[in-house]
Amino acid sequence: SQQGEEDPQALSIQEGENATMNCSYKTSINNLQWYRQNSGRGLVHLILIRSNEREKHSGRLRVTLDTSKKSSSLLITASRAADTASYFCATDSSNTGKLIFGQGTTLQVKP
């Protein structure tokens, strides 16, 4: 069964604006990860946030995690056209490294 659900499914913004994507999940987790997928390419890992962490930053990316609400958000600040991609959250609930992916948010950044 699908663990993560992402919101919105699609997002279109102008370059320079911020983009926020949300992810909700159903069971307890060890960590939550965000990945980016450019068209026709594999997924690229962006950020991993552990269940005991609440916020994490990496460059223009900011991830929050609220385990009480079973939700996470990914904020991309000062977006660029090159940020156009699909973004996926994935949860790790087991000790086997098995990741359950959300359905993804397709982000379009217009120049």
Place this chain on the structure above:
Amino acid sequence: DTAVSQTPKYLVTQMGNDKSIKCEQNLGHDTMYWYKQDSKKFLKIMFSYNNKELIINETVPNRFSPKSPDKAHLNLHINSLELGDSAVYFCASSVQGNNSPLHFGNGTRLTVT
């Protein structure tokens, strides 16, 4: 010097055929995976191997058979291909254990006609 490489990139074949997809990683990782991404971009794990040992098998039809000759390689063989097998198949690898991000290949787009 691609970290996770899979071949072929595209595979077009007819129903009933048998095909293989190969994957190699040069990251020194212990764990490798096969994921399937459908036309709606939904990504689902199929198999995971750790040091050549199968550790995850997600209710995949037994027409799909993974083979790991060594920890740097995980191949996927599919027998009697069906229309519903059309998808993009991704190989990935990670360091063993929790809290390890996955490194993905660029995918193999399989089209069954």
